[in-house]
Amino acid sequence: MSNEFKTVMMKPQDKVAVALDHIPEGSIVQVTCQGKRFTVKLKEDIEFGHKFAVVSISFGEDILKYGEVIGAAIQDIQPGQHVHVHNLEGKRGRGDKIAYD
Numbered sequence: 001m002s003n004e005f006k007t008v009m010m011k012p013q014d015k016v017a018v019a020l021d022h023i024p025e026g027s028i029v030q031v032t033c034q035g036k037r038f039t040v041k042l043k044e045d046i047e048f049g050h051k052f053a054v055v056s057i058s059f060g061e062d063i064l065k066y067g068e069v070i071g072a073a074i075q076d077i078q079p080g081q082h083v084h085v086h087n088l089e090g091k092r093g094r095g096d097k098i099a100y101d
Contacts, residue, residue: 009033009054011067016051016083018065023052043080051083063088 006020009031017031017038023046031038031054038054046052051065057077062069071090077083 005029007031009038011064012036013067014064015053015055015057015061016063016065017054018051019046019048022046022048038079040080043078044082046082053077053079053081053083055079057083062091 005023005027007017007023007029008020009017010033012034014033017029017033017040023029023042025042025044027042029040029042029052031040040052040054042052056079057063057073059073059076061073063071063073063077063083069091071088073087074089075087077087081087
């Protein structure tokens with residue numbers, strides 16, 4: 001299944017894009033950001049407003065969205081996978097951890 005779906009990716013160093021439509025599993029999505037282009041086959045349904053990986057992200061690696069670190073991967077994440085609380089540990093606003101940024 002290959003369709004045109006709307007997504008947003010603000011910075012070329014981002015590792016995720018955000019779906020601006022419901023995008024079904026198996027869809028081929030073209031994501032373009034400041035001259036960088038990613039072709040991603042979604043491994044699962046992505047709901048409106050949710051993130052999906054555009055590149056491989058290794059366990060422990062920082063996840064960037066809109067050019068900012070939003071958390072770290074708590075498992076390896078493949079392109080096309082949903083990125084959410086099941087595979088991302090947030091780093092912002094945490095009272096239980098000290099930020100060393």
